[in-house]
Amino acid sequence: MQRKDGDGKGRRRGLLIGSATTAALLGIMILVSWKVTGGIEAASTGLGIAPATAAERTKSGKATAKDSAEAKAAKDEAASLAALKAVKTYDHAKWHPIHFKPMIDSATDAQCLTCHKEVLETKVRAQSPAGVKAADAVAWYQTLDTYSGDQATFHQRHMSTPFAKQVMNLKCNFCHQGNDPREEASGSSATTTAAATGPHDLRKQNSTASTCLLCHGKFPAENMGLEGKWPELREGMESAEAPNGCLTCHAEQFRTVRHQVSYLNAGAIEAAAKESSDTCFGCHGGRQWYRISYPYPRHPWPGMDASSTPDWAKDRPAVSDPRFALPAK
């Protein structure tokens, strides 16, 4: 229904004036910043201290091998994005080979986001349809020291909120490893080998055992010779000077070779962990959605007693999944 009262018009006028002012201000800011950066660039080029750009090196015939490799990669990426943008029908998009192996293994986030921007842009409701306010419904994990900001969606909490970006580097295809969209679960039909035996646990879901469990399993106390729950155990181990009880044992003694995988920011994790054991506990029991723990690889560490392996560790690999190997330095 159209509102005809003066109040409505006044508000609309107010909005118009408001946006005109904002636009003008923005215009000035853009102009100023353009002038400033333009000025700095001009000055440094004039002084001869500006490093030559890849484009300049190419023009002067001094392109390095890295320049041309980077230029080619950028061109390929742009072409692949343009090709995905050109997909017009729903069926073509839904069945696009990028959703399946082998193409999904090398897909970039930018490619997926060409069509699925909504997964990172959608905001949670401020209030549920039944009237429960998001701000009033606090889950226990939201009380961990590391939790910050308003409620956010699942995808945002793993890819774009500050803590996620600080400690992790998850890509779409870390979780979405390609599955058969005809089938919700394997074994439901005998028509294709994939449908009969494939690992596609549930259609739009992921293999929880190889993704979520890594960071949402049970605190593996029994493997540490500890008994009880961490919230009680930490009492006797933490103080203002040493706020992270995990590091009593994990700073120098045990399993010090950890997190050397592409989807974690190992250095940032250790830095954040200096302040609170909630950083470590958050991924090792603090947000436990499963009753089991992940059987982590057991990397040999300096000072490890290699002569005796505990029974629980007998079948453990000694290296991380090669899919997530860090590039050689």
Ligand code: HEC
């Ligand atoms: C060309 C556009 C396009 C691209 C690129 C694309 N998708 Fe999709 N995707 C779709 C469409 C359309 C559907 C069907 C949506 C539906 O049925 O609700 C779909 C379905 C999905 C689903 C299942 C959703 C459901 O409700 O069952 C997932 C998960 C998914 N895509 C993830 C990805 C990932 C990860 C990538 C990158 C590797 C990707 N998509 C790239 C268009 C695209």
Ligand code: HEC
């Ligand atoms: C931490 C693991 C994880 C990562 C990383 C991830 N997803 Fe998902 N995604 C899931 C899970 C689990 C679901 C199922 C959610 C559900 O059933 O509601 C899902 C659902 C989806 C869906 C179906 C629509 C929906 O919201 O339920 C699409 C589309 C999708 N993801 C695309 C992407 C894209 C694109 C990226 C990268 C920008 C991405 N995902 C990164 C785990 C992940």
Ligand code: HEC
């Ligand atoms: C590499 C580690 C990692 C993986 C893999 C991972 N998570 Fe998480 N998850 C986190 C971290 C860290 C947070 C906390 C983010 C924060 O507090 O901002 C989190 C938060 C969550 C939350 C709470 C979100 C909220 O609204 O507060 C849920 C639910 C969740 N994860 C489910 C899953 C599921 C399901 C999967 C598998 C599809 C998964 N996670 C895979 C690390 C991970």
Ligand code: HEC
């Ligand atoms: C009292 C010493 C001690 C404390 C405190 C401690 N750990 Fe451990 N932790 C160990 C030992 C010992 C092992 C096993 C070493 C081995 O592989 O032989 C271990 C192993 C682990 C493993 C690997 C488990 C597996 O199955 O591979 C993880 C993960 C871990 N600790 C995380 C933590 C976190 C997170 C905290 C704090 C919330 C913590 N630990 C506190 C001693 C401790």
Ligand code: HEC
């Ligand atoms: C963002 C989630 C996350 C945080 C934060 C985190 N971990 Fe981990 N941790 C993991 C994952 C995932 C693995 C498995 C990595 C792999 O496969 O190599 C792992 C592996 C380990 C292991 C096994 C090491 C081995 O032998 O490979 C230990 C021990 C461990 N973490 C302890 C800690 C401690 C102590 C902290 C805090 C300083 C911590 N973690 C913080 C996710 C996390």
